[in-house]
Amino acid sequence: MPEWLNILLRSAGLFAATLILVRLLGKRLTSRLTFFDLVTGIAIGVIVAAISLNLVGNLVHGLIALAVWTALPALIYVLSIKYKTVRDIVQGSETVLINHGKVLEDKMMEARYTPEDLLSQLRRKNVFNFADVEFAVLEPAGDLSVLLKKDKQPLTPKTAGLNVGLESVPQTVMMDGIMMDEPLTALGLNRNWLHTELEKVGVAPENVFIAQVDSIGQLYLDLFDDVVRVPKPKAKELLYSTLKKCQADCELYALGTKNPPAKEMYSQSAAILTETISELEPLLIR
16 A cells, blocks of 8 residues: 555544544644643644554554543543642642732742733733733633722622613524524514514615624614625614603603693603603613
């Protein structure tokens, strides 16, 4: 058998075998790499390359080495899930580098971290003053987790005392001009609704690159022609303004009428609308 054909067959077979072996290791190896994960990946790659190029005299010995470097890491991953001691040995443990705004020099030395490394990682978290940091923890994978002091944290609806509505993930209902029935059905919609919405904005289906519908039922479009501007959905704003107008009309009618039953009816309707608007406001106003 020609040497090139031998290498071709070996490489194809090892490609399939490596794919299976890597899948046995799980998704961890392809996510955040620890030093152990990095060494394991390099070792498997070197062994596979050596066997493919016939640099290993005995094929069986090469396959045994490949099996060992796959089975042992997989076993260690399983043990690390059950035992923290194994996790600490293989992955390492977290290291606190900043505590209450104070940089811990001894922990920096232990982690082999220079001041430039720390400041660079903080800047990646949009933190330019280490004194603004309450805690900074170096994770086993090498990432720096940062908790800002209370007065330096970004404002959120919760800290501002605002109620916001829950939203589900938007559904993609069109892609490359093709309507997708399954997401439409999940939203309780159909193609007729989608055609109607596209006609409202004057867009042909074949011109739609991506179309998504949010949990409220608003349609968002991106067209193939980026020059064309698509109007922003106004369903929430229109509903909110309509409810407010109805509430104001009921209050106006209650003040204007001299009929006691009618005055009571309009007053009750205004109160009901006020309560309804208060409940829907987190959903209708972002």
